[in-house]
Amino acid sequence: FFVTTFHMADFYSTQAGMASLADDRTKLIHVDSPNVIYSEDEILSQYEYSHNVVEVVNDVLTVKPKKLELAFKTQRKVPKTGVMFVGLAGNNGTTITGGLIANKLKLQWMTKNGLRSPDFFGSLTQSTTIRIGATDPSKGPQTDYNVPFFSLVPMVNPCDLVVGGWDISGNNLAVAMQNAKVFDVALQEKLWPHMEVIKPLPSMYYPDFIAANQESRADNVLDGTRADHLAKIRQDIRDFKKANDLDTVIVLWTANTERFTDVRPGLNMTADEILHSIEINDEEVSPSQIFAVASILEGVPYINGSPQNTLVPGVEELAERHRVYIGGDDFKSGQTKLKSVLVDFLISAGIKVESIASYNHLGNNDGKNLQAPQTFRSKEISKSNVVDDMVAANKILYKEGEHPDHLVVIKYMPFVGDSKRAMDEYTSSIFMGGTNTLVIHNTCEDSLLASPLMIDLVVLTELMMRVQYQRKGSEEWQPFRSVLSILSYMLKAPMVPRGTPVINALMKQHRAITNLLGALIGLPADGDMMLEHRLRD
Numbered sequence: 001f002f003v004t005t006f007h008m009a010d011f012y013s014t015q016a017g018m019a020s021l022a023d024d025r026t027k028l029i030h031v032d033s034p035n036v037i038y039s040e041d042e043i044l045s046q047y048e049y050s051h052n053v054v055e056v057v058n059d060v061l062t063v064k065p066k067k068l069e070l071a072f073k074t075q076r077k078v079p080k081t082g083v084m085f086v087g088l089a090g091n092n093g094t095t096i097t098g099g100l101i102a103n104k105l106k107l108q109w110m111t112k113n114g115l116r117s118p119d120f121f122g123s124l125t126q127s128t129t130i131r132i133g134a135t136d137p138s139k140g141p142q143t144d145y146n147v148p149f150f151s152l153v154p155m156v157n158p159c160d161l162v163v164g165g166w167d168i169s170g171n172n173l174a175v176a177m178q179n180a181k182v183f184d185v186a187l188q189e190k191l192w193p194h195m196e197v198i199k200p201l202p203s204m205y206y207p208d209f210i211a212a213n214q215e216s217r218a219d220n221v222l223d224g225t226r227a228d229h230l231a232k233i234r235q236d237i238r239d240f241k242k243a244n245d246l247d248t249v250i251v252l253w254t255a256n257t258e259r260f261t262d263v264r265p266g267l268n269m270t271a272d273e274i275l276h277s278i279e280i281n282d283e284e285v286s287p288s289q290i291f292a293v294a295s296i297l298e299g300v301p302y303i304n305g306s307p308q309n310t311l312v313p314g315v316e317e318l319a320e321r322h323r324v325y326i327g328g329d330d331f332k333s334g335q336t337k338l339k340s341v342l343v344d345f346l347i348s349a350g351i352k353v354e355s356i357a358s359y360n361h362l363g364n365n366d367g368k369n370l371q372a373p374q375t376f377r378s379k380e381i382s383k384s385n386v387v388d389d390m391v392a393a394n395k396i397l398y399k400e401g402e403h404p405d406h407l408v409v410i411k412y413m414p415f416v417g418d419s420k421r422a423m424d425e426y427t428s429s430i431f432m433g434g435t436n437t438l439v440i441h442n443t444c445e446d447s448l449l450a451s452p453l454m455i456d457l458v459v460l461t462e463l464m465m466r467v468q469y470q471r472k473g474s475e476e477w478q479p480f481r482s483v484l485s486i487l488s489y490m491l492k493a494p495m496v497p498r499g500t501p502v503i504n505a506l507m508k509q510h511r512a513i514t515n516l517l518g519a520l521i522g523l524p525a526d527g528d529m530m531l532e533h534r535l536r537d
Contacts, residue, residue, distance in 0.1 A: 025151075028152065028154065029151055031523060033523075039076075041076055041077065042073055042074060042076055043520060043521060045071065045072045045521055045522035046070075046071055046522060047070045047071070047522060048067055048068070048070075049069075049070055049519070050067050050068075051065075051066055052065055068471070069471070070470065070472070071469065072468070072519060073469070073470070073477060074154075074463075074466055074467050074520050075467075078155065078157075079156075079247030080245065080247045081156050081160070081161055081162070081246065081247065081248045081458075081462050082164065082241065082250070083165075083249070083250050083252060084164050084240060084251045084252070085165035085252055085253075085254050086165060086253045086254065086288070086291050087254040087256070088163075088167045088173070088198075089167035089170075089171050089173060090169075090365060091418055091447040092254040092331075092447050092450050094173050094177040094195070094447075095183070096254075097195065098173075098188075098191045098195060099118065099120075100158055100163060100455075102187065103119070103120065103159050104159040107190045107191070109186040116184075116187075120455065121452070122449055122451075123456055124452075124456045124489065125149050125455065125459045126150065126452070126459075128148075129146035130149055130514050131144055131145070131526055133145060137532070142533065149517075150459075152517045152521055153463065153517060153520050155459050155463055156458075156459055156462050158459065162244045163198070164240045164244075165200055166200050166202065166233075166291075167201075168204075168205045168214070168220055169219065170200070170219050171199075172197070172199045177191065177195055180447065181418060182445070182448060200220065201236050202221055203221060203222065204222055204287040205218040205287075206286065208259075209286050210256045210257070210259075210369055211372035212372065214256060214365075226278045226279075226285055227279050230278055230290050230294050233290060237298045248462060248465060249300045250303065251300055252454060252458065253291060253292075253304050253305050253306055254306070254454065255306065256365070256366070257307055257308060257366070257369060257370060258286050258288055258310075258375065259308065260308060260377065261289070263309065263313070268284075268285070268289070269313050270314050270317055271314050271315075271317040271321055273314050274293060274312065274318065275318070278293065286310065288308060288310040289310055292315050295324070296318050296322050299322065299324055300324065301461050301465065302325075302326050302327075303328060303457050303458075304327070304330075305331045305450075305454065306331075307492065310328060311326055311495055316483060319482035323482060324482060325461055325465065325484045326482055326484065327491070328494075329492065329494075330491055330492040330493050331450045331453050331491065332453070332490055332491050332492040333449035333450045333453055334442060334444030334446070335442060335444065338442060339356070339424070340386050341506045342426065342440075343356070343426075344505040346426070346428055347393070350396075350397070352429040353391075353426060354404055354428055355425075355427045356405070356407070356425070356426055356427075357407045358408045360420060360422050360423075361410070361412070361420070362412070362413065362420035363413050363414040363415055364447070366446065367411075371412045385504075386493075387404065389501065389503055389504050390504065391403055418445060418446045418447050419443060419444070420444040421444075422441075423440070424440045425440075460487060461484060464480060465479075467479070467520065481497045482497075483495055483497045483498075485500070486513060488504075488512070489506065489509035514526070
């Protein structure tokens, strides 16, 4: 464990002092340890990672504790960062752009409940805290200290992000914002002059991959072949970076859910295959895959915020070849986030979840597009797999091959707009033949929940671009594996490097992020044992 010591005692001696860390993002905590060295350009930390290796031989399970000695190097200078959204003129695109502008300009607007100021509620990186330790018990009653997430290492300020992107709709963002009907009218009026000057770049429209009802939006589309489109998207990224004098660009897909593509040899199983399939204009290559390939070839991270299988093996191999980060799939904002907490709680409590029925209706364009069976299937898969690792972890409750019944229904109801209704029923077996049923009604403001996750995905991805690690005995500094599984907290169907376990339990995903941030500044993992509070003097 670790004891928190503040060098500016008068300034940081109370929890009120912690508030100043939130008010002034230039202030970071300082770790006083031989395991961390701060220089003008970087933070260098030494970290001992402890883990257990399990082996079963002749039906005997043996656990061997292992230690891995690592060094982490984090560049302190935060680069000027741009983010390009695919689906810029959609509900999510307009909501995140408007939210960033409102926060940057500190716009206020009247509601029926009074004057409202902008915020980043719902963002892990901007609105949560991390426990970093407790005060020294020899100096009085111990107090735990929790500091802002962004105060451990330098992170990009969302208000400094430069926004651009593509859409099949040519509406400027003010008109698109009005059509989305997400923000209060008073806020829309404040944002209008700032949003109407932003117009999306033309995008790809391949009707076979999305619902037919999207054709009426498609007035801003590219001509040509898939190879032409790849070249154009790459040029768009270069032009955006140059025009805005950016150091770093991140591309994030927040457009319509596509149907799943085939995954087969000759099409997309290797990097060379996916590149060849684009070159010959194979009709089974989706728009999202072209955006992913374009990003990778430009050295730009790509994040897939929808459930389709964009990141096929060939795309993953291409990312590894170029050492570019990719992440996915599908924003985890409402019903699925709650499910990943509730099922973990029930199974961890020894309660056997037998069936889960999840019903949704919504009226935004996402709901409209999901009425096509092929696009709904993509969403159904991402929503249904969220409990798999929790079930597999408990062989006392579930026999081999046993799994709760799990039903997902999504319906389009225009009147409710972006205010999605999610209704869930969890039925479980309890002690001595009993049954427990939980019924939950969740009204989710869809884009207002998704937009903070998009901010977190961009902020954490940019941070990972400045982090390298070194194994003890090696002189090589290298980045993490290209599939950025540390983003799992924000994603319904988290993608992980092949051969590694998928974790869906939300708090495990949360601890993975916070413990990694601690490692970057030489702090041991906070395992919540709190022995400093439980042991006798």
